[in-house]
Amino acid sequence: MSPVPTAANRPGEFEIIRRYFRPLALDPGALGLGDDAAVMTPPPGRDLVLTTDTMVSGVHFLAEETPGRVACRLLRVNLSDLAAMGARPLGYLLNTAFPDATDEAWIAAFAAGLAEDQSRYTIALLGGDTVATPGPLTLTVTALGLVASGRALRRAGAGAGDDVHVTGTIGDAALGLQVLRGGLTGLLAAERRALSQRFSLPEPRLGVGQALIEAAAGPLATAAADVSDGLVADLGHICDASGLAATIEAARVPLSPAASAAFAADPALLATLLAGGDDYELVLTAAPEARAALAAIAAGTGVPITRIGRMTAGAGVRVVDRAGQAVPLRHAGFEHFRGR
Numbered sequence: 001m002s003p004v005p006t007a008a009n010r011p012g013e014f015e016i017i018r019r020y021f022r023p024l025a026l027d028p029g030a031l032g033l034g035d036d037a038a039v040m041t042p043p044p045g046r047d048l049v050l051t052t053d054t055m056v057s058g059v060h061f062l063a064e065e066t067p068g069r070v071a072c073r074l075l076r077v078n079l080s081d082l083a084a085m086g087a088r089p090l091g092y093l094l095n096t097a098f099p100d101a102t103d104e105a106w107i108a109a110f111a112a113g114l115a116e117d118q119s120r121y122t123i124a125l126l127g128g129d130t131v132a133t134p135g136p137l138t139l140t141v142t143a144l145g146l147v148a149s150g151r152a153l154r155r156a157g158a159g160a161g162d163d164v165h166v167t168g169t170i171g172d173a174a175l176g177l178q179v180l181r182g183g184l185t186g187l188l189a190a191e192r193r194a195l196s197q198r199f200s201l202p203e204p205r206l207g208v209g210q211a212l213i214e215a216a217a218g219p220l221a222t223a224a225a226d227v228s229d230g231l232v233a234d235l236g237h238i239c240d241a242s243g244l245a246a247t248i249e250a251a252r253v254p255l256s257p258a259a260s261a262a263f264a265a266d267p268a269l270l271a272t273l274l275a276g277g278d279d280y281e282l283v284l285t286a287a288p289e290a291r292a293a294l295a296a297i298a299a300g301t302g303v304p305i306t307r308i309g310r311m312t313a314g315a316g317v318r319v320v321d322r323a324g325q326a327v328p329l330r331h332a333g334f335e336h337f338r339g340r
Helices: 013-024 028-033 067-085 104-121 172-180 189-200 206-213 231-242 257-265 267-275 288-301
Strands: 046-056 088-098 125-132 138-148 163-167 223-226 245-249 282-286 305-312 316-320
Touching: 013 028, 013 104, 013 125, 028 125, 046 067, 067 088, 067 104, 067 138, 067 189, 067 206, 067 223, 088 104, 088 206, 163 288, 172 189, 172 257, 172 267, 189 257, 206 282, 206 288, 223 231, 231 245, 231 267, 231 282, 231 316, 257 267, 282 288, 288 305
Parallel strands: 088 125, 245 316
Antiparallel strands: 046 138, 088 138, 163 282, 163 305, 223 282, 245 305
């Protein structure tokens, strides 16, 4: 494994760790990043939940994005996976592959972004690896969480007749990426800022995910996933795992004011809203009897939860308009190696 080289504009591998990453290792299990691995002991009655995501410059974020925002996005997309399982964050591992052009100032700002979100989400660095690469900047986080034994939310478990719900609003991030690439110039400046921020700084719905499984009678949701690849695609994962179909009523899908303005100006954006991805909201299924409890969770967390459809017998996801007619979509969502 190639170490990060010492250069005039960047310290060596171990000095980077000492200056910027060791201060993030606040959990005793990290052992000050001085050993080969961290040591963690899950509390009794808790299952360990693990997830990992890799982000590549120019693929998952724009190369000109600020390092602090890159750090926050990297951590938050992993926390979103924990939220979808109903888990509480425990800690994370960080792997960084820095090109020669990555200077110390970039690394310092990146570490500062991680520190800010560690405080926000009560999580700490446990370890990782720091290497050099001749390719693009590549960053990986592996996040660990805890959930009550046997209560983790799964994609499997939805039942025919269950409602389909989503948190927050859908489609902002896909439109935000267009804004960051110079598109949607007809929107107001405030609307463009709101959309671009939803792409750069997603909000993992940890509070909702935890509330879904902490009801005394057991989990309120029968299945859940986070909306990373696109609403249609991620609901499709639930359908596949549960052996069912789903119908989405397009008019019920919640849009932010900025997304509503964009859609009003160009109705052809509907496919982008439903399949664009990167929202990091939760899509979940629940029995109709859970509607009142879900409304209480929405009120308690301040995160809207909107019913957008239902699960049915069959396979796949069908989107319908107000008249019940099928809405054709060119693609369901993002998939690596195939693109959009």
